Amino acid sequence: MQDLYVGTVLAGLIFLSSVLSIELGLSAAIIEIALGVFAGNFLGVTALPWVTYIAGFGGILLTFLAGAEVDLDVMRAKFKESLLIGGISFLAPFLGAMLLCHYLLGWEWKAAQIAGVALSTTSLAVVYAVLVETGLTHTPVGKLIMASTFVTDFGTAAALALVLLEFNLNTLWFALISLIIIVLAPRIAPRLFARYGDRVIEPEIKFLFLLLVILMYFAKLGLSHAILPAFVLGLVMSRIFQKNTQLQRKLRVVGFAFITPIFFLNGGMKISLSLLWSGAALFLVLFAVKQITKIVGVYPLAKRYLPNEAMYTTLLMSTGLTMGTLSSLAGLEAGVIDQLQFSVLVAVVVASAIVPTSIAQRFFHPHHVLVELQESSRPALVEEAAEE
Amino acid sequence: MFHKILIANDGSENAFRALEVAVDLARRYGAELHQLSVEEHLPRYAASLGEVLEAQREELDYFDNVAEKAREIAMRAGVQLECHIIAGHEVETIVRFAEENRFDLVVIGHKGHSRIWPFHMGSTAAKIADHSRTHVLIVQ
Numbered sequence: 356m357q358d359l360y361v362g363t364v365l366a367g368l369i370f371l372s373s374v375l376s377i378e379l380g381l382s383a384a385i386i387e388i389a390l391g392v393f394a395g396n397f398l399g400v401t402a403l404p405w406v407t408y409i410a411g412f413g414g415i416l417l418t419f420l421a422g423a424e425v426d427l428d429v430m431r432a433k434f435k436e437s438l439l440i441g442g443i444s445f446l447a448p449f450l451g452a453m454l455l456c457h458y459l460l461g462w463e464w465k466a467a468q469i470a471g472v473a474l475s476t477t478s479l480a481v482v483y484a485v486l487v488e489t490g491l492t493h494t495p496v497g498k499l500i501m502a503s504t505f506v507t508d509f510g511t512a513a514a515l516a517l518v519l520l521e522f523n524l525n526t527l528w529f530a531l532i533s534l535i536i537i538v539l540a541p542r543i544a545p546r547l548f549a550r551y552g553d554r555v556i557e558p559e560i561k562f563l564f565l566l567l568v569i570l571m572y573f574a575k576l577g578l579s580h581a582i583l584p585a586f587v588l589g590l591v592m593s594r595i596f597q598k599n600t601q602l603q604r605k606l607r608v609v610g611f612a613f614i615t616p617i618f619f620l621n622g623g624m625k626i627s628l629s630l631l632w633s634g635a636a637l638f639l640v641l642f643a644v645k646q647i648t649k650i651v652g653v654y655p656l657a658k659r660y661l662p663n664e665a666m667y668t669t670l671l672m673s674t675g676l677t678m679g680t681l682s683s684l685a686g687l688e689a690g691v692i693d694q695l696q697f698s699v700l701v702a703v704v705v706a707s708a709i710v711p712t713s714i715a716q717r718f719f720h721p722h723h724v725l726v727e728l729q730e731s732s733r734p735a736l737v738e739e740a741a742e743e
Numbered sequence: 744m745f746h747k748i749l750i751a752n753d754g755s756e757n758a759f760r761a762l763e764v765a766v767d768l769a770r771r772y773g774a775e776l777h778q779l780s781v782e783e784h785l786p787r788y789a790a791s792l793g794e795v796l797e798a799q800r801e802e803l804d805y806f807d808n809v810a811e812k813a814r815e816i817a818m819r820a821g822v823q824l825e826c827h828i829i830a831g832h833e834v835e836t837i838v839r840f841a842e843e844n845r846f847d848l849v850v851i852g853h854k855g856h857s858r859i860w861p862f863h864m865g866s867t868a869a870k871i872a873d874h875s876r877t878h879v880l881i882v883q
Contacts, residue, residue, distance in 0.1 A: 376786060384790030417791055424792040480789035487785055487799060487830045607793040615790065677790045708788040 357403065364400050369616040382480075383611070384619045384676060388705060391623020402621050407688070413618030414681045415567050415585045416610050418512065421479065421677070422589020423596040425505045433502040436660045440499070440653060441477075441506025444672045447652025449475040449514060452644050460637070466696060468518040469686030473700045474645040474707075475514065476675040476682070477507040481708050485671060489720060496664045496721060500671055509586065511678045516583035519689055529577030533584035536566050541591045548599070559602055560609055580685055622680045622701060625687060630695040631702055637695075641703045646711065649673040663721065670715035679704030745772045745878075749846040751837045751871070752778050754809040757852030761882035762813055765850040766820045768880075774848075776822055778813050779840055780806040782830040803828065834870040841877045850880045 368390045376383040394400040402410070430437060453471030456462040462470065482504050483492070491497035520526065544562070551558040567585060574581035589596075596603060631638070653672045657665040683700040686692040692700070750765035752758040762778070769776040782802040789795045810826035817824035829836055841849050851868045872879045 380783075380785075380787060382786040382789040382794060384794075385788045420791050420793055478788075480792045480795055481787075483792050484785050484787060484789055484795045487795065488783075488832070490830060603793065604797070607791075607797055611794065619790065676788060712788070 357401075358405070361400050361403055361406065364394055364398055365406070365617065365620055368394060368620055369613065372616060372620075383616065385705065385708070387616050387619035388623040388626075388680070388701070391620035392626045392628065393623075394620065395624030395626065396628045400624055402624055406617060406621055409614060409617045410621035410684070411571065411618075411688075412564075412567065413610070413614040413616075413621075414684065415571055415581050416564075416614055417618065417677050418582050418585040418681065419563070419567055419589040420606070420610070421508055422586040422591075423593045424479070425508075425590055425593050426501065426597075427593060429498050429502045430505055433499045436499055436656075437502035437506050440656050440660065440668070440672065441503035442510065443652040443656055444477055444503060444649060445475045445507045445510030445514070448645050448648040449510070451648035451651075452641065455640075455644055460640075462696070463691075465518065465691045466686070466693075468514075469682060469692050470641065470696070470700060472511055472514045472518060473679045473682040473686070473704060474641065474648075474675070475507070476511045476678040476704070477504045477672050478674045478676040478678070478708055479504040479508060481674040481676055481712060482671045485712050485716065489716070491721070496661055496668065499661065500668055503668075503672060507672070508678060509590075511682065512583045512586040515682050515685060516580050519580045519685060519691070521578040523578055525573070526577035526579055529573040529579055532573045533570060533587075536570065537584060537588050537591055540566055540588060541595060544592060544595055548595075548602070553601065557605060557609075560605055563606065580689075582681065582685070618684075619680070622684050625684070625694065626698040626701055627694050628698075631698040634695050634699040637699050638702055638706075641699060642706055642710075645675075645703060645707055646673055664719075667715050667719040667721050670711040670719060673711040674708050675704050676708040679707070745769075745774045745848045747775045747777070747844070747846045748772075748848045748850060749837075749841050749844075749877075750776065750778050750813075751833075751849060751851045752780050752809055752813055753833075753852075754780070754805060755852060755854070757854050757882070759813075759816070759852075761850050761852040761880075762816060764880070764882045766817050766822050766824075768848070768850070769817075769822045770820055776817060776824050777844075777846070778810065778824055778826045779837060780809055780826070780828045781833045781836045782806065782828060783833045783836075785830065799830075833867050834874060837871055838874045838877075841875060846877055848878045848880060849875060850882060853881050853883050 372383050372386040372390055375386045449471040452474040453467045456467035456470040457464055482500055486492045486497040547562060548559050566588065570581040570584050649672055650669055653669045654665055657668040661668050680701055683697050687697040745768060748765055748769050750762050752762055765776060785798050786794055806828045814824050849871060851871055853868050854866060868881045872881060
């Protein structure tokens with residue numbers, strides 16, 4: 356009966372999240388985490404094995420999508436600057452949070468490393484939505500911020516994989532299978548999609564899911580985590596993915612309808628409100644650490660490459676959501692962090708999606724970039740008005 | 744009196760009523776008529792880039808249809824309508840667009856697509872009238 360109860364509540368919450376997301380103009384993910392907190396704390400919903408499995412798959416699917424959505428042309432055009440800004444955007448909070456958690460807060464090394472990874476992230480989706488709203492997507496500022504975010508994402512995925520790695524003989528199998536999939540998938544997929552694609556039974560989606568499930572299986576056997584190969588697989592398939600808009604859409608529809616909501620609800624369900632309340636001071640410390648280390652690391656480089664938009668860039672690089680939640684959840688499920696640490700880390704991650712973007716938009720919005728863009732792209736409109 | 748008129752159109756019934764008034768004014772004064780639609784419903788704090796891209800595509804499709812319908816209405820009255828779709832906060836974007844492009848009249852419906860926020864924050868039309876240095880005509 357518990358299975359059916361949990362399934363029914365989760366289905367209801369998934370539907371409610373999508374409706375609230377549309378009405379409030381907030382992402383479904385934020386609402387799913389909030390409703391997950393409600394379900395876990397007040398409705399007695401627990402993460403049954405099937406929920407944990409689907410949630411784990413949802414996390415890997417989101418990681419694959421993060422890799423597949425990387426715009427390689429933007430990366431190539433801004434390679435040096437993005438490598439520096441994105442690299443330091445990962446490294447500064449990773450080291451800062453890890454050292455603080457271990458030496459000042461007394462966390463175990465592994466737990467401190469998970470905190471470092473969870474707080475090192477930058478959310479491409481949060482950043483992109485802000486850039487679209489401000490009209491900066493196609494400006495040099497916007498492109499550099501996006502390219503830097505890809506680099507930070509890669510750093511997070513690699514660091515999480517290393518932190519959770521516990522070497523055994525099967526780890527070699529995991530590495531080998533991952534390598535084979537990453538090398539062969541971009542070669543096989545176009546032929547497979549050409550022959551079997553574009554059908555209602557969706558062999559393309561099933562093929563991608565199969566690859567991700569294989570990665571998860573061998574990662575488990577090898578006492579590791581599939582996040583890194585899933586991200587790299589997405590990266591090597593990004594051109595195929597971006598050329599095939601139907602595939603993109605179908606994968607998102609399948610993922611967002613059921614799989615990724617379970618991931619975020621599951622994350623929310625594992626947050627304990629009472630523990631979070633007791634860890635309020637820890638929340639403030641970790642939130643401050645993430646923001647300060649991002650500023651210390653990113654601001655000087657942003658000042659060098661984007662002198663007029665340095666603080667705006669820094670604040671956008673301080674956002675986080677999916678990868679931070681994923682890292683915290685992976686740490687909790689591996690037994691590396693406890694529920695208090697998990698609750699506080701996810702709360703900090705969610706706050707970092709909201710607070711820096713609001714400050715950036717309110718106080719550091721680079722209006723001048725838009726005015727320059729508008730003047731160069733639509734001179735006729737302004738000139739006609741001037742003649743009058 | 745009016746040389747450049749801006750109609751803010753979110754695709755609602757009220758906005759199309761405002762469009763009819765704007766078209767009539769543009770015809771009477773021989774004014775240039777532009778339409779601005781603001782994409783403001785992109786999901787904030789999204790979990791994946793795809794969520795934002797899909798929402799953006801849906802908004803663009805919606806506003807493309809709004810623009811097509813508006814052009815037909817203007818054309819029937821013998822007025823040429825230039826349409827713009829910009830992402831951003833509705834009030835801020837309309838006010839800034841009108842000022843930067845030196846429009847001398849903004850026409851807007853008194854009530855657009857109300858979601859939960861507008862009930863708390865007051866109507867878009869009232870806020871535009873408050874913040875704009877351009878003449879604003881609110882159509883009931």
